[in-house]
Amino acid sequence: MPSDDSNAPARPASPARRGLLTAGLGAALAAPLAAPALAQAAPELRWRLSSAYAKNLDILFGAPESLGRIIAEATDGRFQIQVQGPGEPIPAEGLLDAVAAGTVEMGHGPASLATAKDPTFALATAIPFGLNARGQAAWWYAGGASELFAEVFAKAGLVCLPGGNTGAQMGGWFRKEIKGVADLQGLKMRIGGLGGQVLAKFGVQPQAIPGPDLYAALESKKIDAAEWIGPYDDERLGLQKVAPVYHYPGFWEGGAMLHVWINAEKWKALPKAYQAILRAACAQVGAEVQAKYDARNPRALRRLVAGGAQLRPFPQEVMEAALKNANEVYAEIAAKNADFRRVYEALRVFRNEEYLWFQVAEYTYDNFMIRARARG
Incomplete structure (x- = not known):
């Protein structure tokens, strides 16, 4: 058994040991002052x-x-x-x-x-x-x-x-209500991109006009309609004063x-x-x-309607014809653009599966709640 020498006087540390202790103490004191790893x-x-x-x-x-x-x-x-x-x-x-x-x-x-x-x-x-x-x-x-x-x-x-x-956008502001496909013929509308190409098949003339210039363009009858974003952003343009019919949905940007x-x-x-x-x-x-x-679109929509906006859905005839036009546009582009064809096919497959699921739970729940709200 080792002897108990706890009461014996401490022996001085060797020079080597003193060096190790000093170095360890220095590192310990410096550690809190070191810069964070990210910095x-x-x-x-x-x-x-x-x-x-x-x-x-x-x-x-x-x-x-x-x-x-x-x-x-x-x-x-x-x-x-x-x-x-x-x-x-x-x-x-x-x-x-x-x-x-x-x-x-x-x-x-x-x-x-x-x-x-x-x-x-x-x-x-x-x-x-x-x-x-x-x-x-x-x-x-x-x-x-x-x-x-x-x-x-x-x-x-x-x-x-x-x-x-942005979520699903609105279909835009029109000086006259669109009651059928025939009403789109010759319409001058501020819209671009693939949405413009789809509407052009109806005889619409797409126009490229910046948002701040839309009010003047509608008021002067330079254009007949304009799509922007949705109630919250549209309200700032005051378009309901010069193009009171507010169609929905913006099927080109769901x-x-x-x-x-x-x-x-x-x-x-x-x-x-x-x-x-x-x-x-x-x-x-x-x-x-x-x-x-x-959060902000609902209140903005209420204010727009109170200010004269006339909410109107696009007729079913227009929606179905526009879908047909869209599929034609995609086929035309895919025939010439391999990247588009590859990515669009992936989107199409995913979209079909996604709406299968939404149809079961999301749509059923939302439809019930919308009807319940309408009943008060």
Whole structure:
């Protein structure tokens, strides 16, 4: 048994042992003062983001502003994003090209801005008789769409992340009610993209007019109709005063997904931690955009009707003929564009499965609640 020498006087530490103790103590004292791991590996970045939307569209322009705040807070201010409106200096229609070229590092807006360049891009936002907002999100996050589009956008020098959804849009403002297909013949309407191509088969003349100019264009009878977004944003334009018939639904945008665009080379150079933060911030901002529209559109619709708007559904005849037109447009594009054909086929299959499920539970529940509300 070893002897108990606890009461014996302590022996002085050897020089070697004293060195180890001193080094250990120094490390222990220095540890609380060390910079966080993220800060040690994180560069200071100042990026610019160009928005496709005017500053008075507080939900849409506010989305990248929220994105910038979240990223700055998550990186302790080391990653800053300056948000610019359209024309500062990038026009909305040149947004994706400017990001791809590195004129700005980021952008926020719909992929459909590049429809004329490649109609495949429109599939990432919304197409006539495509998916609703929930379906578009499901397709993107869990149905393989993100992988399909990553290949398409990489060819253009872009990386994109979902950045919100407007939900199903309205069919627009008309000076006269559309009671049948014949009423569309010769109509001059502000609408673009694939929706414009579908309506053109009715004899509609699509017009490209910025939102702020729609009131004057309708008042002067330069155009007969105009689609914008939905009640909350439409209310700001005052169009019910010059085009009182408010048709619905906007079957060309049943759930318009917006995206945050990033220059591909800039994205590759980002630390993995910054990439993860950017993905998470985009997801949060995207959820907020949809929630804000769903919360604010009901009150805005009430105000519009009180102000003279006449709510009218598109006739069934128009909806069915438009669906036929849309399928013809897609077949024509697919015959010439392999990317469009591949991505559209994936969307079509997913859409059919999604609406099978919605028909069982979602539609039945919503239909009951809508009828219950109508009964008071």
